[in-house]
Amino acid sequence: MFQFIVRRIIQLIPVLLGVSIIVFSLMHLTPGNPAQIIAGESAPKETIEQIENRLGLNDPIPVQYFNFVKDAVMLDFGSSWRTSLPVSQELWPKFWVTFELAVYSTIFSVFLGLIAGIISAVRQYSFADVGIMLVALFGLSMPNFWFGLMLMQWFSIKLGWLPPTGWGSPEQVILPVITLGTMGAAVVARMTRSSMLDVISQDYIRTARAKGLKERVVIYRHALKNALIPVVTVIGLQFGSLLAGAVLTESVFAINGMGKLIIDRILARDFPVVQAAVLIIAVVFVFVNLIVDISYKFLNKRIDMD
Structure with a gap:
């Protein structure tokens, strides 16, 4: 290892x-x-x-x-050409906002996607399966900014339940996380369904059922664990995509994160800030994928990491 x-x-x-x-x-x-x-x-x-x-x-x-x-x-990115402040002082507050948004959105997408994918696989070709896959297709097809505007229109303007902009309070987190995490949930649901259907058809699952094990034990202890490897891979890629692609969601909800900072500094030709921001996102992305690769060993002991 x-x-x-x-x-x-x-x-x-x-x-x-x-x-x-x-x-x-x-x-x-x-x-x-x-x-x-x-x-x-x-x-x-x-x-x-x-x-x-x-x-x-x-x-x-x-x-x-x-x-x-x-x-x-040397972790020295110099000073901003626009504000003359150290780049680290410009970046880190914005980075943590975007990082929190990506983490919360990933948790939301994994929770919703796994549940939907398992239900869809266990009840293949049922009304629930067809409905979940149609919703997942909708989640994959719709633009994030449009969905965010629709959520804002209904839950902020018409119903007045949630604030339309900002970041920090629990109420401000809900709409951006749903907006950014819905597409990820659709991807996870589709991958979970496909992987679960492949595993459920294996001989050892039929053997487990023949031994009289409860269906819940068969699904969650035997089938799901072995079906998670491709799902975990997708989750790792989704996190990187959410971290790098949060700019539209941040723009819709006026969140002062890395996406908005990068766009503003590209327009201002602030080379040090943009270069440092993209490099930091790349570092986080590759290390998340390293963690995903390491997790394979815990999901399947037969995988030889060396």
Whole structure:
């Protein structure tokens, strides 16, 4: 197990280097001069040149990338070009908001998706199965921002039960979590159903039933545990998607998280903040998938991690 973890961590290095190259390249290929944006449209040329020298924009591109990677390895992302505040001070409060939103949405999607998938598999081709799959199809098809606006229209404006915007109180958490977690719940439900149907048809499940075990024991102790491996894989991917794709939900509910921060700083050409934000999301994503890989051993003892 230890050797597997070390090997996987080493394998993450080229992945993170690739992410750093992509985000660095995209930011520098984006039209617009950051120094011009900082100084203003009517700023004299001398002022713009001074800002470019101060920010290191006149250095060769390879030198700028090397400095970015070197500082990132030391967990020093510099200062924001827009506010002059340390990047870490800009990022961490926003990151924890988005991280909480992704975690709560994942919990919601796993809870709802597992229950729906199990019911659908156990009652295959029944009215419940067809209904759950239709709802899951709806959850996969609808845009998050539209669903969020509909929830806001009904539960905030018409009924007045929940606040329409913000983040922090339990009431403010409900609508964004439902909005972001519904698509994940649909994916988990479909994968759980498919995996459970495959496991239920195995010989050892029929043997367990022939021994007189209760159906609940057969389903939850024998079938579900062996059906969880593909489901856990999907959950890991879903968490990464929720963490990286929360920008629309944050915009709809006016949540001051990483998504809104990244969009604002891309428009402002604030390279240090955008590069650090994307790199942090990538790090969290790859480590979540490492945890998913490790969980396989606990779900199935026959898997050889080494």
